[in-house]
Amino acid sequence: MTELANVFNLDGARIPFEPGQTILTAALAAGVYIPHLCAHPDFPPHGSCKLCTVTVNGRDGPACTINALPGQDVRSDSPELNEIRRVLLQMLFVEGNHFCPGCEKSGACKLQALAYDLEMLSPHFVQFFPNRKVDASHPDFLLDFNRCIMCELCVRASRDVDGKNVFALAGRSRDSHIIVNSPSGRLGDSTLSIDDKAAHVCPVGAILRKEVGFVTPIGERLYDHEPISQVDLAEEAK
């Protein structure tokens, strides 16, 4: 029996892969963007945001967790899947307090950039307007729970890279929230420091560096001119 070549089919294109690569990493390496939010090239996949949902041999699943296999037929950039992605974004937007005009992350926020790229024109659903706190106790970082999307990138970075376990996820369902590992529960009393990976990995404006807000003028921000599908592809394919 001849061995199948390590190639799968993505929207009609042949994508080569190394054994062990996921569909998402193989696609990005081949220069094809699949929208994703909680996936990060430096960390094992989390599979929680479901934005990278693709149809693999007729079944839907997250491209960040499904291993690439020879001969798979993968659909990603279809009106149906992009509609599902828009709905997921809308749910993320109404669940928190994502007030872009007042957010320092605006223009460089992955949630916002994906909403632009997928043309999310309105939140559609009823806003939760949850009452969440802001923790400004840390000298270098602001922790704004209003904007947290529970992607756990800070949890993963602090645990796997920094070896500090500063962040964790607590509660269930609507009550899920990030907690800080310190006696008082405040970020200022934790061991988070400015060199930590966890401090810089937040894709939204939940963990913000202090004293540099709005330092990049409108028109020069990360996603001001090119959509995330082009900006991040160039970034992550490196």
Added chain:
Amino acid sequence: MDVGTAPKKVKIATATLGGCFGCHMSLLDIDERLLELVQLVEFDRSPITDIKHCGPCDIGLIEGALCNAENVHVLREFRANCKFLVAVGACAINGGLPAQRNRFDVGDILQKVYSDTPDGRSRVPNDPELPLLLDKVYPIHDVVRIDYFIPGCPPSGDALWKFLNDLIGGRTPRLDYPQFHFD
């Protein structure tokens, strides 16, 4: 009289509910293209015309969120009269800046704002002419059906120009990437 040669103008009404008039400023920001626009449209109720009530219209542009009972009344009047109702800007679309009060009780806010006076006397406005505040600030699609959304705080003049051109020209309105922003 030469009847029937002049194309029928598209009727547009605009209103600001709980907003800052920034979106209307953006409409003026299309600059000299306003002259082109007035060849194609005529304005019904709008801060530009100062007409107080909206008659039958083709396009209604709504800026701002629903903050009080009068906002809801105006919005319903627009919905009843406009073929296409458009949510313009962040406040109309998701509550925007006015919705930052939603974490507080409206009664507490009024007490805090109007009772904290030097002589300690409460002066919460209670004139019957004043529209009552809603318990929360709502996006306009929570109350009436909305046909189109133009995001931005405010949407740029170019975005409004593109949108109106598409809609009046009979195309599905679509913003180009640089015009698509939430801030």
